[in-house]
Amino acid sequence: xxxxxxxxxxxxxxxxxxxxxxxxxxxxxxxxxxxxxxxxxxxxxxxxxxxxxxxxxxxxxxxxxxxxxxxxxxxxxxxxxxxxxxxxxxxxxxxxxxxxxxxxxxxxxxxxxxxxxxxxxxxxxxxxxxxxxxxxxxxxxxxxxxxxxxxxxxxxxxxxxxxxxxxxxxxxxxxxxxxxxxxxxxxxxxxxxxxxxxxxxxxxxxxxxxxxxxxxxxxxxxxxxxxxxxxxxxxxxxxxxxxxxxxxxxxxxxxxxxxxxxxxxxxxxxxxxxxxxxxxxxxxxxxxxxxxxxxxxxxxxxxxxxxxxxxxxxxxxxxxxxxxxxxxxx
Amino acid sequence: xxxxxxxxxxxxxxxxxxxxxxxxxxxxxxxxxxxxxxxxxxxxxxxxxxxxxxxxxxxxxxxxxxxxxxxxxxxxxxxxxxxxxxxxxxxxxxxxxxxxxxxxxxxxxxxxxxxxxxxxxxxxxxxxxxxxxxxxxxxxxxxxxxxxxxxxxxxxxxxxxxxxxxxxxxxxxxxxxxxxxxxxxxxxxxxxxxxxxxxxxxxxxxxxxxxxxxxxxxxxxxxxxxxxxxxxxxxxxxxxxxxxxxxxxxxxxxxxxxxxxxxxxxxxxxxxxxxxxxxxxxxxxxxxxxxxxxxxxxxxxxxxxxxxxxxxxxxxxxxxxxxxxxxxxxxxxxxxxxxxxxxxxxxxxxxxxxxxxxxxxxxxxxxxxxxxxxxxxxxxxxxxxxxxxxxxxxxxxxxxxxxxxxxxxxxxxxxxxxxxxxxxxxxxxxxxxxxxxxxxxxxxxxxxxxxxxxxxxxxxxxxxxxxxxxxxxxxxxxxxxxxxxxxxxxxxxxxxxxxxxxxxxxxxxxxxxxxxxxxxxxxxxxxxxxxxxxxxxxxxxxxxxxxxxxxxxxxxxxxxxxxxxxxxxxxxxxxxxxxxxxxxxxxxxxxxxxx
Numbered sequence: 001x002x003x004x005x006x007x008x009x010x011x012x013x014x015x016x017x018x019x020x021x022x023x024x025x026x027x028x029x030x031x032x033x034x035x036x037x038x039x040x041x042x043x044x045x046x047x048x049x050x051x052x053x054x055x056x057x058x059x060x061x062x063x064x065x066x067x068x069x070x071x072x073x074x075x076x077x078x079x080x081x082x083x084x085x086x087x088x089x090x091x092x093x094x095x096x097x098x099x100x101x102x103x104x105x106x107x108x109x110x111x112x113x114x115x116x117x118x119x120x121x122x123x124x125x126x127x128x129x130x131x132x133x134x135x136x137x138x139x140x141x142x143x144x145x146x147x148x149x150x151x152x153x154x155x156x157x158x159x160x161x162x163x164x165x166x167x168x169x170x171x172x173x174x175x176x177x178x179x180x181x182x183x184x185x186x187x188x189x190x191x192x193x194x195x196x197x198x199x200x201x202x203x204x205x206x207x208x209x210x211x212x213x214x215x216x217x218x219x220x221x222x223x224x225x226x227x228x229x230x231x232x233x234x235x236x237x238x239x240x241x242x243x244x245x246x247x248x249x250x251x252x253x254x255x256x257x258x259x260x261x262x263x264x265x266x267x268x269x270x271x272x273x274x275x276x277x278x279x280x281x282x283x284x285x286x287x288x289x290x291x292x293x294x295x296x297x298x299x300x301x302x303x304x305x306x307x308x309x310x311x312x313x314x315x316x317x318x319x320x321x322x323x324x325x326x327x328x329x330x
Numbered sequence: 331x332x333x334x335x336x337x338x339x340x341x342x343x344x345x346x347x348x349x350x351x352x353x354x355x356x357x358x359x360x361x362x363x364x365x366x367x368x369x370x371x372x373x374x375x376x377x378x379x380x381x382x383x384x385x386x387x388x389x390x391x392x393x394x395x396x397x398x399x400x401x402x403x404x405x406x407x408x409x410x411x412x413x414x415x416x417x418x419x420x421x422x423x424x425x426x427x428x429x430x431x432x433x434x435x436x437x438x439x440x441x442x443x444x445x446x447x448x449x450x451x452x453x454x455x456x457x458x459x460x461x462x463x464x465x466x467x468x469x470x471x472x473x474x475x476x477x478x479x480x481x482x483x484x485x486x487x488x489x490x491x492x493x494x495x496x497x498x499x500x501x502x503x504x505x506x507x508x509x510x511x512x513x514x515x516x517x518x519x520x521x522x523x524x525x526x527x528x529x530x531x532x533x534x535x536x537x538x539x540x541x542x543x544x545x546x547x548x549x550x551x552x553x554x555x556x557x558x559x560x561x562x563x564x565x566x567x568x569x570x571x572x573x574x575x576x577x578x579x580x581x582x583x584x585x586x587x588x589x590x591x592x593x594x595x596x597x598x599x600x601x602x603x604x605x606x607x608x609x610x611x612x613x614x615x616x617x618x619x620x621x622x623x624x625x626x627x628x629x630x631x632x633x634x635x636x637x638x639x640x641x642x643x644x645x646x647x648x649x650x651x652x653x654x655x656x657x658x659x660x661x662x663x664x665x666x667x668x669x670x671x672x673x674x675x676x677x678x679x680x681x682x683x684x685x686x687x688x689x690x691x692x693x694x695x696x697x698x699x700x701x702x703x704x705x706x707x708x709x710x711x712x713x714x715x716x717x718x719x720x721x722x723x724x725x726x727x728x729x730x731x732x733x734x735x736x737x738x739x740x741x742x743x744x745x746x747x748x749x750x751x752x753x754x755x756x757x758x759x760x761x762x763x764x765x766x767x768x769x770x771x772x773x774x775x776x777x778x779x780x781x782x783x784x785x786x787x788x789x790x791x792x793x794x795x796x797x798x799x800x801x802x803x804x805x806x807x808x809x810x811x812x813x814x815x816x817x818x819x820x821x822x823x824x825x826x827x828x829x830x831x832x833x834x835x836x837x838x839x840x841x842x843x844x845x846x847x848x849x850x851x852x853x854x855x856x857x858x859x860x861x862x863x864x865x866x867x868x869x870x871x872x873x874x875x876x877x878x879x880x881x882x883x884x885x886x887x888x889x890x891x892x893x894x895x896x897x898x899x900x901x902x903x904x905x906x907x908x909x910x911x912x913x914x915x916x917x918x919x920x921x922x923x924x925x
Contacts, residue, residue: 056687113879120886122686123627127839128882130629130832135875142872256828260698263691300706307695307702314688315680 023169036285037184042262045232051272061259067237070101102237153244270320365488370420372481377413379474412551434561440485442554451475525593601745608752616806622844625779630697636826638811666812674804704823717822842888
């Protein structure tokens with residue numbers, strides 16, 4: 001029937017006689033890496049929050065989405081036209097606007113939704129996170145002008161793309177894609193240095209290991225947790241703006257799906273590990289782009305393969321690549 | 331099943347005499363009776379004053395709200411009638427010395443009055459063009475809502491100023507025949523109240539913009555009255571009586587539920603709404619096994635409803651189905667349940683290795699895979715974006731369930747047979763749940779929920795038992811799915827998205843995890859409210875998300891809390907008192923009914 005047919009067609013498209021030239025693969029790999037770096041950037045927020053308060057912050061994907069809308073609002077309503085013309089003025093301002101909104105939302109949700117439930121049974125904060133996710137998505141849909149449909153996102157970086165020919169064809173990468181890739185990796189490295197080296201980073205690691213003992217050592221866990229949400233929110237906001245600039249198109253559903261991918265990436269890399277989140281993100285990006293190319297069902301089923309990866313990882317290696325076994329609480 | 335609300339968990343464990351009043355309200359203590367009577371009187375006066383200075387939108391709402399007292403003093407209907415009743419009740423309760431727990435009763439009545447005044451006043455102000463509509467405009471005055479609001483506030487102040495008495499516990503025992511008669515009367519009254527609330531305001535939508543406001547106002551009035559009955563201890567007593575005759579109560583309740591088409595709710599529209607509620611209630615009870623009893627969070631549960639529906643659609647002989655056979659409905663139900671159960675076991679199998687939050691994510695992933703596959707018309711079985719339309723209605727002996735029927739002189743609306751079927755289905759599902767809960771298997775599930783390692787140490791084979799929870803829960807959802815496919819006649823992947831899973835979970839949590847009335851109550855609330863509040867449909871999901879946050883914050887144990895579950899969830903809540911010993915029998919009634 002339909003499924004079997006598409007299965008064989010897809011496989012022959014990749015590995016059979018009608019195998020596409022190499023450049024198609026390379027293009028898919030590049031697309032996957034760009035998407036993957038974004039997923040990794042968001043996964044950092046999941047991995048840090050889960051590492052410290054053992055909460056799957058479902059609403060983190062919505063923080064990313066809110067960041068994109070914040071960036072769009074900054075560009076549309078706050079930037080005078082002369083600034084919007086030059087990308088090196090517009091880009092930092094739009095990034096700042098998006099990150100600021102995301103941080104505000106993330107801190108507010110921690111303060112008003114999660115903190116009161118800090119000592120409640122595990123189920124309560126998880127369901128609250130679902131509620132926050134639905135409420136944020138709907139708040140944007142209802143209150144942002146024309147947000148019921150997808151909105152165009154302006155080009156906030158050098159337009160056009162870098163292209164070169166390899167293996168009998170042309171490969172193109174948007175400049176905004178390169179920006180997304182580079183910024184994500186730089187931010188991840190900076191975060192790793194911060195957590196490893198700074199005094200506050202040490203406090204974060206201590207709180208993640210044992211909140212009560214950390215308190216005895218003179219660390220204020222509340223401040224550490226807020227800082228975690230601030231960092232996660234800022235990264236997600238930056239990711240939202242850059243992703244909007246890359247796709248030139250944002251919608252309110254982008255948060256939920258990307259959020260689940262990012263969570264998958266965080267688990268794949270090992271919850272609590274920054275390196276793991278980035279590598280997991282890149283892998284998920286590759287699974288999506290190459291899976292859409294080679295696996296049965298084509299692009300219509302590329303999401304399904306990510307969920308399959310998620311299930312397989314959770315069942316067979318819940319500690320991920322870089323996670324420590326004793327860190328796994330589930 | 332009993333419908334008795336649980337005893338007020340916020341009632342402090344205090345001695346029988348009211349505690350000495352404290353705080354700023356103390357100054358009012360000597361004059362409480364005066365305050366209460368004045369509150370009731372103001373509510374009645376407010377009901378008789380004009381509420382708006384013009385006819386809103388030239389429609390029937392607010393029903394005669396421009397009525398002049400001297401023109402038609404007795405033409406009091408709708409929300410004004412509710413106000414008069416609540417106000418008079420306040421006065422009577424305050425003045426008759428024999429009534430116990432006066433403060434508590436008057437407080438409930440006062441909140442009812444406030445709810446009516448605020449809801450109608452706000453509606454008139456917003457829809458009628460600003461505050462002018464409820465104060466004074468065009469040379470005439472209309473401040474009925476303000477007077478009624480003042481009355482409600484006075485009543486609540488007067489009720490709480492002297493301190494609240496504990497809810498009294500009645501231990502009357504009547505002869506058996508009298509108690510049976512009493513239960514019949516109580517359940518019939520319940521049926522009438524449910525029908526009145528359901529139909530109040532009529533069918534929501536563009537043609538009837540008042541439906542939401544009228545419905546909410548009625549809900550406020552009924553809530554105030556029920557609160558007062560509960561405060562008087564009468565509801566608790568009825569709960570104890572119905573627990574004493576449990577089997578009899580269940581039969582009467584079932585008969586009463588089947589009699590709903592004979593009341594004012596007996597139209598095709600309400601039959602459809604009730605049937606939809608039934609589908610989600612049955613599914614929520616299935617989810618309740620997985621989440622409420624076994625403590626396994628499932629975020630993709632609606633997929634099983636979908637699997638049942640798609641199986642039934644394919645076996646229905648619909649033109650779009652791939653499998654060209656048509657089977658009788660009972661056989662289809664069994665097949666749907668079995669296939670959904672098989673998928674349930676597959677989805678549940680990761681529970682052998684995965685726990686807690688990670689399990690929730692695995693089930694979410696399964697749910698998403700189902701939706702994606704259905705969207706892409708996997709194997710040609712789901713119709714994809716075209717859905718599977720034109721599923722023929724169930725028919726038995728040549729009678730199509732979609733047609734109206736006539737029994738003797740009584741004309742019943744179309745869809746009534748579907749309603750009867752779903753009531754019987756829900757009753758059967760309740761029976762399964764109730765018996766499972768009190769069985770060896772149910773106790774094993776609860777043990778796993780409380781502490782999996784300890785349960786294993788006690789000799790429970792946790793692996794198969796957890797998978798069994800998924801399997802049985804999924805089978806119940808599959809049954810509901812088969813019904814759903816035939817009732818709605820169209821099955822599309824869009825009905826089984828993640829949000830539906832969250833809504834079902836919210837229904838279980840709102841009602842109270844692990845209890846039968848809870849799941850049904852939660853499903854009813856979550857599926858009646860959107861039907862009634864069409865004019866707020868833009869904000870529906872926003873309010874839903876916020877409500878989810880607030881429930882988890884302020885009442886995580888739900889409306890009908892389970893005994894174990896409540897102890898577990900309320901232990902950490904600030905200010906939560908230990909459960910009162912006196913409430914134990916009523917709890918059993920609420921938690922263990924339905925078998």
